[in-house]
Ligand SMILES: [Ca+2]
Ligand SMILES: [Ca+2]
Ligand SMILES: [Ca+2]
């Protein structure tokens with residue numbers, strides 16, 4: 638008889654057990670949702686960084702391939718400025734690599750025009766009128782003085798490194814080191830002449846094993862000997878992730894950058910052969 642009455646409802650203990658189980662399930666679901674949401678946000682950040690890098694590289698490669706285009710053989714076109722500059726576009730040994738090049742565009746008169754025949758890339762902080770502390774990549778068309786201003790090309794590109802292969806002995810082949818590796822040179826003292834190699838241990842790689850000060854070349858090399866450009870672009874995510882710490886040291890040309898913060902970073906490198914320079 639008594640067992641019939643018992644089946645009519647739940648006891649307090651049963652209810653409490655059920656509630657605890659339901660709570661655990663809900664908690665697990667929430668945690669799983671949170672972790673999926675976090676990884677979704679991280680993926681979004683990474684893919685947006687990669688888009689910024691790809692866009693930047695697309696334009697840089699296109700312009701550098703045309704650098705020095707000079708169908709009339711006037712000798713008036715080439716890579717014209719490799720000095721490092723700060724975000725205000727002033728010469729600065731601690732700044733980023735920058736590059737200015739000239740191209741003889743139609744009507745291809747052999748004369749450097751004031752318009753779109755000069756192209757320049759540098760790191761700055763857009764918008765210039767109200768910098769937000771997130772560095773960006775700028776492209777400027779026209780000469781530095783009296784030309785167009787720096788235009789935003791790609792957001793959240795925080796560092797750019799550039800190095801140059803050259804043919805100084807005129808054999809139409811990029812000059813190599815004692816170890817037989819192509820010499821990737823930079824301008825260590827901002828006099829607009831290449832003077833040092835980045836691969837200081839001459840193993841064919843430019844990485845943390847090399848001395849960022851570079852190894853001096855036997856003699857400085859003029860920019861009209863350049864045949865190829867090596868590019869490093871370091872992108873940063875838009876937002877910091879509190880659970881993330883990026884303490885990687887990135888090699889960006891002659892600079893070593895260790896963020897030590899919650900932003901995510903991606904480093905992209907590329908080599909562009911300048912079709913119109915020497916070889
Ligand atoms: Ca022209
Ligand atoms: Ca900015
Ligand atoms: Ca120099």
Ligand SMILES: [Ca+2]
Nearest residue numbers: 836840842847
């Ligand atoms: Ca090396």
